[in-house]
Amino acid sequence: MTVSLSTHVLDAEAGRPRVGVPVRVERDGAVLERGVTDEDGRLRFAHVLSPGVHRLVFDVDTPFYPEITVAFRVAAPGAGQPDHLHVPILLSPFAFTTYRGS
Structure with a gap:
């Protein structure tokens, strides 16, 4: 089983997507892929x-958070996890929220 990944950065203060946010995927300290959010605040990674x-x-470079790190687990095959994970963040200057999207 292979799992693809996407994200979405929403600016809660401005009420719109956050464009141009650099995002990287890491595992065991190694960078697997880098990208930047598009005009809709979205980024789909090619790495499986x-x-x-x-x-x-x-x-993100907000007044309080220079960066946000979200750790998540990709389940072993057969564990019922979907073949695509969407991990968005809702961002404001002094807070953020994340969830496993669809």
């Missing part, structure tokens, strides 16, 4: 993820 713990690192 294997089971284990991965990290999305968002270079």
Whole structure:
């Protein structure tokens, strides 16, 4: 089983997508892929993820957060996880929220 990954950065203060946010996918300290959010605040990664713990690192540069790291687990085959993971963040200057989207 292979798992693809996408993200979406929404600016809660401005009420619109956050364009141009550098984002990288890491595993075990190695960068697997880098990208930048598009005009809709979205980024779909080409790299296919294997089971284990991965990290999305968002270079958001808010007044409080220079970056946000979201760690998540890709389940082993047969564990019922979908073949695509969507991990968005809702961002404001002093807070953020994330969830496993669809």
